[in-house]
Amino acid sequence: MQARAMVLPNSTEEISAVLALCNTMQQPVVIIGGNTGGVQGQYPSSNELVISLEQLNQIEEIDEANATAIVQAGCVLETVQQAVADKGLLYPLDLGGRGSATVGGNVSSNAGGINVIRHGMMRNVTLGLEVVLADGTVLSSMNQMIKNNTGYDLKQLFIGSEGTLGVVTKVVVKLEEPTTTINTAMLSLSSFENVLKLLRHMRRYMGNVLNAFEYMDNDYYCAVTVEGGNRAPMDASSACYIVTEVRGNNFEFDEELFQETLAEAIELGIIDEVVIAQSERQRQEIWEVRENFEPILHNSPYFLYDVSLPIGVMDQYLKQVKAEIKALWPNSLCASLAHVGDNNLHFFIAPREEGNIDENSSHVKANEIVYAPLTELNGSVSAEHGIGIEKKNYLPMSRTPQELELMKVLKRTLDPNNILAPGRIFDL
Ligand SMILES: Cc1cc2nc3c(=O)[nH]c(=O)nc-3n(C[C@H](O)[C@H](O)[C@H](O)COP(=O)(O)OP(=O)(O)OC[C@H]3O[C@@H](n4cnc5c(N)ncnc54)[C@H](O)[C@@H]3O)c2cc1C
Incomplete structure (x- = not known):
């Protein structure tokens, strides 16, 4: 990965100053948290400035009575889980990348994981956010209450928007009582x-x-x-x-x-x-x-998928994908695992063909097999990883033209110079 430069700010004010300057200079920017994201959204291109959240990693407050914590976006998920546990509370979001993934990355990808069946996705544990907009404006929406119906719930715009609408700098998360x-x-x-x-x-x-x-x-x-x-x-x-x-x-x-x-x-x-x-x-x-x-990652190449669909049609879908992958690559591995209760299916597909195999064209072939049936089955090309760069060509399979147009209106309104993560989710 090559970028134009990387900055490691350690305050919201520094991020604001960096973005204000980039906006004036029309300098494209990409944000990186723990670099565990599954759809390449955090990968910079050579003309982009990387903003790393690594130094913005403090837990500012754990309010035991209110069962909330205020966490800076670069704080690692496992660190939050541990700090909250030390206070006798539970931070319910959990996923395999917990040792590197950051809270800001979790918000920006609306991460799911292994406890969604009980506690929901990152959206369900996020009460408030502080976000720096493309022009450097600091938007403080640090709500700490369960109930707060005062106009539009602006934080929802940034949850799952993969760094395209603003830089998440602080998060208010909801805590639970731990189980014994x-x-x-x-x-x-x-x-x-x-x-x-x-x-x-x-x-x-x-x-x-x-x-x-x-x-x-x-x-x-x-x-x-x-x-x-x-x-x-x-x-x-x-x-x-x-x-x-x-x-x-x-x-x-x-x-x-x-x-x-x-x-x-x-x-x-x-x-x-x-x-x-x-x-x-x-x-x-x-x-x-x-x-x-x-052990699966020793296969080269391999492709990881993350899709969702109604569970009643999961079996039929799985069988179809497996049959088509076998027909294409008779020695292939098509291994699936799923957060079934969340409608979420993952696949590892490894062609395992003899000789040199072109990774890009094989990936496109596998994509077609995996994604093509989803529209008719009311499924989605992304369950929890997002769209990033990897899936943007397939987004129209899961969203209507009207939905895509409204997404673009929001993007143009909040980031008129298209400096934040350009080319992620969709092209303008
Ligand atoms: C072993 C393993 C298991 C995993 N299991 C799961 C799972 O079960 N469920 C799941 O949902 N995901 C899973 N993931 C994927 C990944 O951990 C999540 O997507 C995670 O939320 C990404 O966080 P990150 O800090 O690493 O973000 P990054 O990879 O650094 O970035 C991800 C995206 O968010 C943007 N971004 C990052 N920080 C910010 C910020 N502060 N403000 C704005 N935009 C930002 C980036 O630009 C990029 O688009 C797994 C990954 C690994 C390696």
Whole structure:
């Protein structure tokens, strides 16, 4: 990656001064947080100035009574989680990139992750924002209340806008009371139909203590538990695997209810096998199968996808994509995992062809197979990663011309010189 220069401001005022100057000079700018974003939006081009939020990394306040924290945008997600936990509270957003991803990056991508089924996406935990606009204006919208219906909720414009409308400098986040019990299991199932039955069953019996419900197909499970990869908690012969976790506050009751719910699912023929974590080490081992996809990344090239669609059509869609990828590349790997309860499906596609394979044209071919069916199925080309540069050609598959036009009106209004992350999400 090459950029024109990089600045590392350590205050909102410095960011404001930098943007005011860039706006006058018509100097394009791109913002970088933890550089874990999945759609290349943070990658600069050679004429762009990079604004790194690295130094704006303080937690300014944790208000225990109000259950809110004020966090500077460059603060790393895991640091916030830990600081809040030290005060006896919970910061509910969590995702695999927690050790590098920043709160500002989470806002700008409207990050999701593994607890969305219970706590929602970044939008749901964001109460207020401070944003610097393209001309250097500091917009303070630092609301700390749950209820505040005073005109337009301006922060929503910036959540998920991928740095195209302003630089997020500070965030008010909503905190929760922590839970004291964790029960985790890995389950094997014979079909996706049973996965959907199990989701309903878990929702019905576990209610709002259901914290995670993560799907892996057989191709994914086998690929990440190869020799030298993750330890396999159960054998690799099932069609589907689920990692589920419930978190509550009633030590005896929670464990009993979890075990009874799973036992009943076995009796109903929904689940084949269950491994319940008996220790924190076993719990980590179960989660590593879901989160550590390092073994797949040894395939070169590989393409990662993040799409969403109604869960009733997920199975049909998955089968179609897998069949088409196999027909195109007979040796390929098409491994899927999903935050099923959030309508969110991820794929890793690796062509695994002999000889030199052109990465760009292969990527376009795979994109066509993955994205083409989504419009008809009322799905979306991006569930939680955003559009960035990687998906902008496919955005019209998920948004109407009228929606796209209004997005452009907003962009032109807030950034008339198009200096903020130009060419991300759409071209003007
Ligand atoms: C192992 C791994 C697992 C992941 N799992 C998930 C997951 O489960 N769910 C999920 O949603 N994502 C996931 N991600 C993707 C990524 O972590 C999120 O998109 C995250 O929110 C990006 O934060 P970041 O600080 O790294 O942002 P960056 O990558 O630095 O930037 C991402 C985008 O936000 C913009 N941006 C960054 N900071 C600001 C700011 N302060 N103001 C304005 N714009 C800004 C950038 O310009 C860019 O467009 C994962 C990534 C990894 C590596």
